[in-house]
Amino acid sequence: MRSFVRLFLFLLVGIGLGYCSADYSMEQGLTHVSIRNGPWTIWPSAGSADADPYTRAHFSATGVLPLTIFEAATFRADTDDDGIPLDQSCEYRVEGNGFKTRWWNIAAYKANRTPMENAAERHSFNSENLIFDSQGEFHIELSRSARPGNWLPLTNSDSFYLSLTLFNPEADVRGNLAELILPRIVKVRCA
Amino acid sequence: MKALFYWLIASALLAVVVHLFIVIFVPGVDTGQKMAQFTSAAAVNEFHQIDRVSPQTLLNEADPDLAYAFCTYDISDKALEIEAHIPPTYWSVSIYTNTADNIYTLNDTQAGVETIKLLLARDGEEVDLANGIGQRDENTILIRSPSTEGLILFRAYIGDGSLDRRVRSYYAESGCSSREAVVEHGPVLGQIDG
Numbered sequence: 001m002r003s004f005v006r007l008f009l010f011l012l013v014g015i016g017l018g019y020c021s022a023d024y025s026m027e028q029g030l031t032h033v034s035i036r037n038g039p040w041t042i043w044p045s046a047g048s049a050d051a052d053p054y055t056r057a058h059f060s061a062t063g064v065l066p067l068t069i070f071e072a073a074t075f076r077a078d079t080d081d082d083g084i085p086l087d088q089s090c091e092y093r094v095e096g097n098g099f100k101t102r103w104w105n106i107a108a109y110k111a112n113r114t115p116m117e118n119a120a121e122r123h124s125f126n127s128e129n130l131i132f133d134s135q136g137e138f139h140i141e142l143s144r145s146a147r148p149g150n151w152l153p154l155t156n157s158d159s160f161y162l163s164l165t166l167f168n169p170e171a172d173v174r175g176n177l178a179e180l181i182l183p184r185i186v187k188v189r190c191a
Numbered sequence: 192m193k194a195l196f197y198w199l200i201a202s203a204l205l206a207v208v209v210h211l212f213i214v215i216f217v218p219g220v221d222t223g224q225k226m227a228q229f230t231s232a233a234a235v236n237e238f239h240q241i242d243r244v245s246p247q248t249l250l251n252e253a254d255p256d257l258a259y260a261f262c263t264y265d266i267s268d269k270a271l272e273i274e275a276h277i278p279p280t281y282w283s284v285s286i287y288t289n290t291a292d293n294i295y296t297l298n299d300t301q302a303g304v305e306t307i308k309l310l311l312a313r314d315g316e317e318v319d320l321a322n323g324i325g326q327r328d329e330n331t332i333l334i335r336s337p338s339t340e341g342l343i344l345f346r347a348y349i350g351d352g353s354l355d356r357r358v359r360s361y362y363a364e365s366g367c368s369s370r371e372a373v374v375e376h377g378p379v380l381g382q383i384d385g
Binding site: 006018049051053057068107126129 | 198201202203204205206207208209210212213214215217218219221222225248250251252253254255256281283285287288290291292293294296298300342344348350351
């Protein structure tokens with residue numbers, strides 16, 4: 001009987017620990033395979049034939065077909081600047097400046113990686129259609145109720161995440177992914 | 192106490208094995224399922240446009256500012272010729288293997304022309320760019336894939352949708368088609384080995 005308990009615990013601990021550590025490393029990334037910059041994360045070897053197994057596993061699990069970093073650098077954030085998961089029942093302000101890149105955009109997705117349904121059919125803003133202020137800064141308001149200016153509608157109380165994609169980034173952008181000044185994600189209020 | 196130590200070591204080793212198994216083998220299953228979605232949605236070696244990005248879109252994390260089109264390919268018997276009409280906006284074509292490796296990407300700036308042909312052949316296949324379809328075209332790029340099956344994905348900027356119709360008119364003139372590929376000779380605009 002005692003041997004069975006030991007065997008059960010052995011399998012529980014071994015399989016549980018192995019599964020959880022694999023899931024975490026594929027979802028969040030490890031230090032040497034993904035780069036954190038504030039709330040944003042990027043997998044720099046995405047799409048490359050030389051990508052490490054964790055990067056391959058991440059994109060296979062998410063079903064995303066990535067571009068290599070020479071074509072597009074994609075950062076994702078599922079928390080605000082304080083590290084609290086993004087929630088559609090809250091309001092957020094995303095603010096920042098432009099980038100040395102051909103064009104860029106910020107899009108919002110549901111946790112299942114599809115765009116959020118909304119009557120306005122607005123899922124993103126890009127460097128061409130964003131309204132910048134006189135200092136060259138942009139502010140995107142994310143909320144369920146309409147806002148003037150750059151408004152990205154939220155719809156329910158589910159979690160969501162943002163992606164920031166820089167198309168054809170210049171070499172000094174690609175080489176400084178951890179130091180780039182990326183948009184701030186500030187929680188304004190929660191319902 | 193000694194027995195407990197051995198059980199802990201054994202558990203840790205099992206955890207490492209499970210971890211590596213998931214990281215190395217499970218992605219192949221996931222990628223295969225994703226590729227199967229594309230092949231079940233459209234015929235192989237043919238060009239298909241994807242409807243405007245919506246919650247029901249075929250692509251995960253599809254960019255709302257882009258219009259997409261794709262060809263799934265099977266080049267085990269014949270090479271694939273891709274003719275792309277490039278709109279006057281951001282455009283790119285990416286070739287993925289069946290394991291989702293992005294082996295090749297070309298954008299509108301790099302192409303520098305309005306129409307371009309890509310010839311996708313498997314590794315080791317002899318290719319003649321002059322035969323098969325018409326005459327040699329100096330805007331033909333030969334690409335060799337280590338995989339006989341995979342996906343070609345086209346992306347073009349439509350902004351807030353105002354360029355959607357225009358981009359789709361360029362997609363309507365683009366296409367993918369199988370072609371015989373024989374002995375190689377003559378220059379090509381560019382060539383990569385996958």
